[in-house]
Amino acid sequence: MMEARTSFRQSKIFAVAGGKGGVGKSVLAASMGMGLAMLHKQVTLIDADFGGANLHRILGMENIRRSNVQFLRRKVHCLEELAISHPRFNHLKLIRGMNGYLGAANLPYSQKLKMIRHIFRLPADYVILDLGGGTNYHVLDFFCAADAGIVVVTPDPLSILEAYHFIKQAFFRKLTQTFKNQDKVSEIIQHYAHEESHNRHANVNNMMTEIRLTNAALADKIQDFQKRFRPKLLVNHLRKPGEENECMAVMEAAKELLLIDVEYWGAVHDDSTVYDSVKASQPFISYNSKSRASRDLATIIITKMLKKTHLPHHEPKDITKHSNAKQEKICSVHCLYWETCEFKRGGYPCDLLHL
DSSP: OTTOOOTTOOOEEEEEEESSTTSOHHHHHHHHHHHHHHTTOOEEEEEEOTBBOOHHHHTTOTTOOOOHHHHHTTSSSOGGGGOEEOSSOTTEEEEOOOBSOTTTTSOOHHHHHHHHHHHHTOOSSEEEEEEOSSOOHHHHHHHHHSSEEEEEEOSSHHHHHHHHHHHHHHHHHHHHHHTOSOTHHHHHHHHHHTSOTTOTTSSHHHHHHHHHHHOHHHHHHHHHHHHHOOOEEEEEEEOSTTHHHHHTHHHHHIIIIIOOOOEEEEEEEOOHHHHHHHHTTSOHHHHOTTSHHHHHHHHHIIIIISOOOOOOOOOOOOGGGOTTTTTSOBOOTTSTTTTTOSOOOTTSBOTTOOO
16 A cells, blocks of 8 residues: 555655644645745645644635545545645645544545545645644555655654654554565564554564564565655754754654664744734745745755755856846845855846745
């Protein structure tokens, strides 16, 4: 199930999750989608928080009546039919989640597989899944099916702990699905998957020792799997210097106990603009693109999601001499991103279409 790629595949899929609720993943997911859309990328946001959907409110799209429940009830044949364009930014579409639907958090396995297949077929450059909190199988399976799984954490000690627990559960969920029906090896994996995190002896290094004694060839394949499993860590609500380093404990624990590398994506500072934007039913990146949180997230979008790291540098020139100066977004010292931008192109059109 986890590798359900098809010939219809068009988009890059990101899944945004958190070990616990209240870390701001839905607000971040909305602004990630909006930021990409503002850069003229075709984006589909999917509210996959079954039973607790709120993306439509954050985006100011509360009038949408149809949700993914119509797809699950077979009222529509294709998930794409439920994608509604944003009223102001037509590059952004939303597939609304469901609220108050009995059994929403207990999708049959076949329905989950079907939904994942249809997500892969969506005609978009980027698809962003806003997942629910916790570590139930639905959350883990959507997270593991994505091209990149993003774990949102705050400097709160409980959030840091739960972020590690989430990564551990996602790792073992995908590991068991990938190497199921392997007799003795599957039993070893299941044993370690159900051990509590505080048991220091129940680490993946010990698991691999047991597996290698049982099946050396399969142990090599599992090591390759570990190298490919690279969740992303994004710190939210950063307030004080040093808090970012505290969150790095998630990465250190994953390396030591799970033998996997967690990629650090950056931090978004705590910002009153974010709270104001939620009240205004608008993603913070479009509500106030000059805010600290917007600048932080814009950097993550450009360098991590779009992977723009090798644009050519040009010497500044007089922008008044550029024939398309009135039509193009021209790079200059007046850009609100000038101080931190790594891709200065003074006097030339901005390839990144900065916000």
